[in-house]
Amino acid sequence: MTGTVSSSFDRLWADLEPVGRDPRGGGYRRFAWTREDATAREWFAAAAAARGLDVTTDRAGNQWAWWGDPDNGPGVVAGSHLDSVPDGGAFDGPLGVISAFAALDELRATGHVPSHPLGIVNFGDEEGARFGVACAGSRLLTGALSPERGLALTDGDGVTMAEAMKQAGADASAVGRDDETLRRVGVFVELHVEQGRGLADLGRPVAVGSSIWPHGRWRFTLEGEANHAGTTRLADRRDPMLDLATAIVRARELAGEYGVLATCGKIAVEPNGVNAIPCRVTGWLDARGADPAAVRAMVAEFDVGLASGSLAGPSLVSSSLTEESWTDPTSFDSYLVSRMAMLLDGAPVLATGAGHDAGILANAGVPAAMLFVRNPTGISHSPAEHASRDDCLHGVRALATVLRDLAG
Numbered sequence: 442m443t444g445t446v447s448s449s450f451d452r453l454w455a456d457l458e459p460v461g462r463d464p465r466g467g468g469y470r471r472f473a474w475t476r477e478d479a480t481a482r483e484w485f486a487a488a489a490a491a492r493g494l495d496v497t498t499d500r501a502g503n504q505w506a507w508w509g510d511p512d513n514g515p516g517v518v519a520g521s522h523l524d525s526v527p528d529g530g531a532f533d534g535p536l537g538v539i540s541a542f543a544a545l546d547e548l549r550a551t552g553h554v555p556s557h558p559l560g561i562v563n564f565g566d567e568e569g570a571r572f573g574v575a576c577a578g579s580r581l582l583t584g585a586l587s588p589e590r591g592l593a594l595t596d597g598d599g600v601t602m603a604e605a606m607k608q609a610g611a612d613a614s615a616v617g618r619d620d621e622t623l624r625r626v627g628v629f630v631e632l633h634v635e636q637g638r639g640l641a642d643l644g645r646p647v648a649v650g651s652s653i654w655p656h657g658r659w660r661f662t663l664e665g666e667a668n669h670a671g672t673t674r675l676a677d678r679r680d681p682m683l684d685l686a687t688a689i690v691r692a693r694e695l696a697g698e699y700g701v702l703a704t705c706g707k708i709a710v711e712p713n714g715v716n717a718i719p720c721r722v723t724g725w726l727d728a729r730g731a732d733p734a735a736v737r738a739m740v741a742e743f744d745v746g747l748a749s750g751s752l753a754g755p756s757l758v759s760s761s762l763t764e765e766s767w768t769d770p771t772s773f774d775s776y777l778v779s780r781m782a783m784l785l786d787g788a789p790v791l792a793t794g795a796g797h798d799a800g801i802l803a804n805a806g807v808p809a810a811m812l813f814v815r816n817p818t819g820i821s822h823s824p825a826e827h828a829s830r831d832d833c834l835h836g837v838r839a840l841a842t843v844l845r846d847l848a849g
């Protein structure tokens with residue numbers, strides 16, 4: 442790899458690193474259509490401008506930087522997302538966008554002129570941290586999420602996506618499936634930090650992604666009666682928090698029974714006062730697994746428990762589950778997977794339980810694949826997420842090799 446390229450990686454990384462980082466805990470808070478998101482988008486536009494690339498924004502608000510005329514396609518596209526989960530790590534998303542710019546620099550530094558247009562994309566709102574639906578940018582682009590539903594989604598303060606887009610200066614009225622943009626994408630390769638220990642265990646720096654587990658998110662609400670913590674006898678309480686605790690424990694038991702993963706990582710408590718019995722609690726369930734039928738069966742049994750009152754006391758009102766999103770099992774393009782593994786000296790091929798925009802594109806018929814970069818601890822969605830600089834540069838080199846091959 443050329444020295445220019447490692448320094449361009451370092452520069453890109455250093456410029457993006459402070460955006461949306463909490464100086465105390467070091468975690469990132471880059472949520473869709475916020476000031477931090479706008480700053481990340483400015484960083485993307487500046488990185489593209491510094492390379493003389495034209496930037497367009499599609500109907501869903503995703504950013505595309507093109508080397509070559511994208512209408513002389515089909516194009517070869519790399520990239521990922523820049524938004525984060527609450528207190529997320531530095532790598533999940535940004536590593537793929539930074540590596541795409543650095544790989545383009547590598548191709549240029551070695552004098553390569555691709556015969557297909559080469560694109561770099563920043564998908565908006567991949568984590569769904571603000572509006573609840575993961576991969577909202579790519580789902581809106583492909584039509585997997587309708588504009589009516591997407592724009593009406595609300596954040597924790599009741600702000601709709603449409604309002605948030607408007608406040609950010611984006612055109613919410615244009616949102617919808619964008620065939621013109623999709624036509625330009627002949628193939629999409631998303632490089633991502635590994636969110637697991639597969640590569641650490643194998644002692645390899647880079648893997649090719651084969652598939653994504655089916656996964657979904659559900660919401661449920663339990664209603665009780667707000668009352669005073671110091672004057673309400675235990676026997677008189679209608680406390681939905683206790684029932685939320687029961688429901689969470691039950692989700693974990695069911696996950697074990699069905700051989701799937703279930704997580705309750707977010708709750709909302711009303712009124713959320715230390716000395717008040719809550720009147721209402723809302724929980725979110727994330728469930729995933731290799732077998733979609735097992736995931737569905739686990740969630741259905743959890744739902745029956747909620748509806749029948751076995752997870753909530755008889756004096757409480759519980760809602761059934763509302764599905765916020767579901768993604769079918771995803772297999773990446775088999776030709777691409779084997780071609781990439783071959784180009785990368787027999788790189789390991791790994792499946793993942795994490796969702797990605799590459800999966801949304803693959804399910805919409807776009808040939809797509811992924812590269813994973815070793816994460817020594819496997820920790821992700823946490824400030825402790827990490828990949829060494831050497832491994833990141835391995836990733837850039839791997840991506841450049843793949844792009845050189847695919848773009849001709």
Ligand code: GLV
Nearest residue numbers: 568575794795796
């Ligand atoms: C995305 O990171 C997800 O799998 O939740």
Ligand code: MN
Nearest residue numbers: 526533568822
């Ligand atoms: Mn993530």
Ligand code: MN
Nearest residue numbers: 533534567633
């Ligand atoms: Mn990601």
